[in-house]
Amino acid sequence: MIDLERAYGLMTLARRLDERMWGLARAGKAHFAVPCAGHEAIGAGYALALGAGHDFVAPHYRDLSAMLALGVSPREVMASFFARPRDPSSRGRQPYAHWGSKRLRILTLGGPQPNHVTHGVGIAWGSRLLGEDSVTWIAFGDGGAQKGEVHEAMNFAAVHRLPCVFCVENNLYAQSVPARLQHAVTSLSQRAAGYGMPGVAVDGMDVEQVHAAAKDAIDRARAGGGPTLIEASCYRFRANTSNDDDSRYRPADEAARWRARDPVRLLAGRLGARRARIQDESAEAVAADAAAWAEAQPWDDPASALEHTYAG
Amino acid sequence: MARGEPNDGGAERQLTLVEAVREALAEEMERDPTVVVLGEDVGLLGGVFRATEGLSARFGAGRVVDTPMAELGIVGIAVGLAMRGLRPVAEIQFADFLHAAADQLIGEAARIRWRSAGDWTCPLVVRAAYGAGFRGGPYHSQSVEAFYCHVPGLKVVAPSFPADAKGLLTAAIRDPDPVLFLEHKLTYRAVKGPVPAGEHVAQIGRAHVVRSGDALTIVSYGRMLHESLAAAEQLADLGIEAEVLDLRTLLPLDRPAIIESVRRTGRLCVVHEDTLTMGLGAEIVALAAERLAGELRAPPIRVAMPDIAGIPVQDPLEDALIPGRHRIVDAARTLLRGSRPARSAAAYDAAAAEASSVVEVAMPEEHLERALSAVERACREFPVCNAEFTWDGIKAHDAVRIDLDLGPRAPCRGDGTFTVTDFGPGSSALGLPAVRPGQTAALRIGAVRDGAAWLALTVDHRAVDGAVAGRFLRRVKELIEGD
Incomplete structure (x- = not known):
C-alpha cells in the first residue's frame, strides 16, 4: 500500500516548485521552465513503488515528483533550473528537466525525446548480465511514444523478457498535436499486445491507481516475467514549456474539465484538509528557500565548459 | 590466441585483418566478462563478414546476441549497456546502415559524459565494415568517417594492418569513451600480416x-x-x-x-x-x-x-x-x-639535369677578390649563367650577387644569383659544385697547388648549353690570369 502522506508531500512540493519556476521564468530570472503540473501523481506513484537507489529510472522530463522521491533535493532542482554548478544532473550544461544522477540511478536525459527508452532497455539487460535484480522504469510522453525507436526498444525488451517497465504518460498532446493526429488506437496500452507483453491503462491523476499498477509491473519484472506497458492518462495544466502558448491549440473548457480532477487536490481530499494544509505550508517554505538559495549560487568558470568531452 | 591456451611466447603469426578482429574480440571476452557482442547475424552466422565467427559457441548466446534488424535500437541499447557498466561491442553490418543510428551515436553516446559533467560515461564500441570495391552499390560501399569525425566526444579508429586491428580494437574495448571502429571490408582478407599472440594493445590517437x-x-x-x-x-x-x-x-x-x-x-x-x-x-x-x-x-x-x-x-x-x-x-x-624553393633550406630540383666543365687556372693563394670580380664580369657577359630556370622560360637576374661559400663554417646566405665555392688551402683540388635553386650555374675553386688551381663549373643544363658553359669558364680563366 502506498504511503499517502508521503505521496502528498512529494506531489505538493513538486507543484509548489513548479509554480515558482513558472513565475521566475516569466519574470526573466531563468531561461526555461518545463511544467510538471498535472503529472505529479504519475511520478510519485511509480517512484514510491521502486527501490530508490537500487532500481533504475529513465524518467520523463515532467517527472519532478519522482525525482524528489528518489532523492534529488529541492535546492538541487532549483540549481538545475537556474543552470548553476550545483545542478547534479548536468552542472548547468543542459536546460532544466534534463534529469540525471548516477548515484541515484537516474539516467542522464538528453533533449530529443525519447532517446532514453533504448538506454533503459540496455540498462535492464545489463542488470540481468551483472546478476542484479534491479528493475528499470522507463517513462516517456505520448509524443515520444510515436517514434520508431520506442518500437525497437519494446520489441527487444519483450523478446528477451527484460526486467523493465514502459510507462507512457499520455497528456493528450505532443506540444500542440492532439492525440487524434498521433495514434489510431484508443489507448496506447493496446500496443503491448503487438509485442507480447501485458498492457495496462490507468488514471494518471490518481496516485493510488498508478502506484498499484506500477507495483504489479515492477514485481513481475523483478520476478523474471518480463516488461509491461502502462499508459497513464493525465493532462498538463500549463503550456508545454515557458516558450509555448497553449491557448493557440487547446480549448479553455477542456483544461477546466481536467482541472476539476487535479491530482494534488484529489489526494488532498482523501488525506483531509488539515493534514494537506500542513504539508502545503511546509512545501511552500521549502520551495521559497530552494529558489533563493539556487539564485544566489555562483556561476562556473567559463573554462570548465572544456571539461568532460573525453575522459581525463 | 586467447590466454590460457598455449602460445609461443609472443611470437608473431600471419593473420588476415578479419582474423585479427576476431582474435581481439575473443581475447577481450575471455579477459573481461562484461564484454558483450550484439548486432545483426553476429551469433549463429558469425557475422556477414565472419568477424564474430565462433564467439557464440565459445561464450554463449547470452553474451553474443543476435538482435532484430534495428540499427537505432542496437546502438541505443548498447549505450544503455555501457552506462550500466558493461563493455558492449555493437556490430553494424555495413557502415551505410549506421546513419539510422546516428542520433544515438552523435546525440547520445558522444555527449553523455559532457552533458552529465562527468557523472555518466559511455564506454561503447561500434564496429562497422566500410568501403567500396566489391560491387556493393550505393548502400553497401560508403565511407562514413567524415560524418563522425565531426563529433567531439567520439573517437574514430580505422586500422590498415592486422596487428593494428587487434591492438586498436583491444584498446577501443578498454577505452572509457565511445569508439567508432571502421574496418575496410576489402582489407578483411586481402591484407595479411604479423600479429602478436596474446595481449596486444595499441594506443588510440597515434599515427x-x-x-x-x-x-x-x-x-x-x-x-x-x-x-x-x-x-x-x-x-x-x-x-x-x-x-x-x-x-x-x-x-x-x-x-x-x-x-x-x-x-x-x-x-x-x-x-x-x-x-x-x-x-x-x-x-x-x-x-x-x-x-x-x-x-x-x-x-x-x-x-x-x-x-x-x-x-x-x-x-x-x-x-x-x-x-x-x-x-x-x-x-x-x-x-x-610544382615545387618552389623553400625559404628556410636549400632545395634541389631532382628533375634538373646538370653539366660540368673543368679548367686549370694559374693563380696565387690570395686570389679571392680577383676571382670574384672575374666571375662578376663573366656573368654580365653571359646572362644565361646568371639566371633562373622556370618552366615558363629562362629569367635572367637583373644584377649579379655572388653567394660565396667558404665552407661549412661560413656557408653562403643563399639569396644570390651565382655561387662561388672556395674552401681555401688544404681543401680538395677538384670538386663539382651544385647549382642552387634560383640559379643556373656555380663555380668551385679548388685548392691552389704550385701556383695553379682547378676551376669547376656546373650548370643547369635546361638553361645553359655545354658550349656556353665552356666559353664562360674560358672567359673566367682569361680574366683571372690577365692583367
Whole structure:
C-alpha cells in the first residue's frame, strides 16, 4: 500500500516548485521552465513503488515528483533550473528537466525525446548480465511514444523478457498535436499486445491507481516475467514549456474539465484538509528557500565548459 | 590466441585483418566478462563478414546476441549497456546502415559524459565494415568517417594492418569513451600480416610512419593506405622517396605526427576513399596551411572519391571512381613539379639535369677578390649563367650577387644569383659544385697547388648549353690570369 502522506508531500512540493519556476521564468530570472503540473501523481506513484537507489529510472522530463522521491533535493532542482554548478544532473550544461544522477540511478536525459527508452532497455539487460535484480522504469510522453525507436526498444525488451517497465504518460498532446493526429488506437496500452507483453491503462491523476499498477509491473519484472506497458492518462495544466502558448491549440473548457480532477487536490481530499494544509505550508517554505538559495549560487568558470568531452 | 591456451611466447603469426578482429574480440571476452557482442547475424552466422565467427559457441548466446534488424535500437541499447557498466561491442553490418543510428551515436553516446559533467560515461564500441570495391552499390560501399569525425566526444579508429586491428580494437574495448571502429571490408582478407599472440594493445590517437621518405608525405588510412604504399614503390623507381603516414586513428587526429612529417618533406598528399568535399583531407590540408605555410614547397593535393551521390555497381564505373595508386603517383609528380624553393633550406630540383666543365687556372693563394670580380664580369657577359630556370622560360637576374661559400663554417646566405665555392688551402683540388635553386650555374675553386688551381663549373643544363658553359669558364680563366 502506498504511503499517502508521503505521496502528498512529494506531489505538493513538486507543484509548489513548479509554480515558482513558472513565475521566475516569466519574470526573466531563468531561461526555461518545463511544467510538471498535472503529472505529479504519475511520478510519485511509480517512484514510491521502486527501490530508490537500487532500481533504475529513465524518467520523463515532467517527472519532478519522482525525482524528489528518489532523492534529488529541492535546492538541487532549483540549481538545475537556474543552470548553476550545483545542478547534479548536468552542472548547468543542459536546460532544466534534463534529469540525471548516477548515484541515484537516474539516467542522464538528453533533449530529443525519447532517446532514453533504448538506454533503459540496455540498462535492464545489463542488470540481468551483472546478476542484479534491479528493475528499470522507463517513462516517456505520448509524443515520444510515436517514434520508431520506442518500437525497437519494446520489441527487444519483450523478446528477451527484460526486467523493465514502459510507462507512457499520455497528456493528450505532443506540444500542440492532439492525440487524434498521433495514434489510431484508443489507448496506447493496446500496443503491448503487438509485442507480447501485458498492457495496462490507468488514471494518471490518481496516485493510488498508478502506484498499484506500477507495483504489479515492477514485481513481475523483478520476478523474471518480463516488461509491461502502462499508459497513464493525465493532462498538463500549463503550456508545454515557458516558450509555448497553449491557448493557440487547446480549448479553455477542456483544461477546466481536467482541472476539476487535479491530482494534488484529489489526494488532498482523501488525506483531509488539515493534514494537506500542513504539508502545503511546509512545501511552500521549502520551495521559497530552494529558489533563493539556487539564485544566489555562483556561476562556473567559463573554462570548465572544456571539461568532460573525453575522459581525463 | 586467447590466454590460457598455449602460445609461443609472443611470437608473431600471419593473420588476415578479419582474423585479427576476431582474435581481439575473443581475447577481450575471455579477459573481461562484461564484454558483450550484439548486432545483426553476429551469433549463429558469425557475422556477414565472419568477424564474430565462433564467439557464440565459445561464450554463449547470452553474451553474443543476435538482435532484430534495428540499427537505432542496437546502438541505443548498447549505450544503455555501457552506462550500466558493461563493455558492449555493437556490430553494424555495413557502415551505410549506421546513419539510422546516428542520433544515438552523435546525440547520445558522444555527449553523455559532457552533458552529465562527468557523472555518466559511455564506454561503447561500434564496429562497422566500410568501403567500396566489391560491387556493393550505393548502400553497401560508403565511407562514413567524415560524418563522425565531426563529433567531439567520439573517437574514430580505422586500422590498415592486422596487428593494428587487434591492438586498436583491444584498446577501443578498454577505452572509457565511445569508439567508432571502421574496418575496410576489402582489407578483411586481402591484407595479411604479423600479429602478436596474446595481449596486444595499441594506443588510440597515434599515427605511424609505415614508410620513410623525404620527397613528400602521403597521409592515408584503411585500404587507401595500401594503395599509397604501392604508389610509393612506383615513385621510388622514379627516384622519388615518399613518406607514408598511416593515421590509424581519425579522431582525435594525431596532429603532431602530420606536422612533423610534412615539415620535413615540405609536400603533402592526403588520400582517402571518402568523397572530397569536407572530407578528412580538408582538415589535414588546413592543418598544414595553418602550421606550415612558409615551409610548404608546393600546394598540397587531395586524392579522393569525386563528389558523387553513390558508388555505382557497374564494374568499370566503380573501378574508375575509386582512388588508386596511379592517381597517387600522378599527384606526387605534380607536387614535385610544382615545387618552389623553400625559404628556410636549400632545395634541389631532382628533375634538373646538370653539366660540368673543368679548367686549370694559374693563380696565387690570395686570389679571392680577383676571382670574384672575374666571375662578376663573366656573368654580365653571359646572362644565361646568371639566371633562373622556370618552366615558363629562362629569367635572367637583373644584377649579379655572388653567394660565396667558404665552407661549412661560413656557408653562403643563399639569396644570390651565382655561387662561388672556395674552401681555401688544404681543401680538395677538384670538386663539382651544385647549382642552387634560383640559379643556373656555380663555380668551385679548388685548392691552389704550385701556383695553379682547378676551376669547376656546373650548370643547369635546361638553361645553359655545354658550349656556353665552356666559353664562360674560358672567359673566367682569361680574366683571372690577365692583367
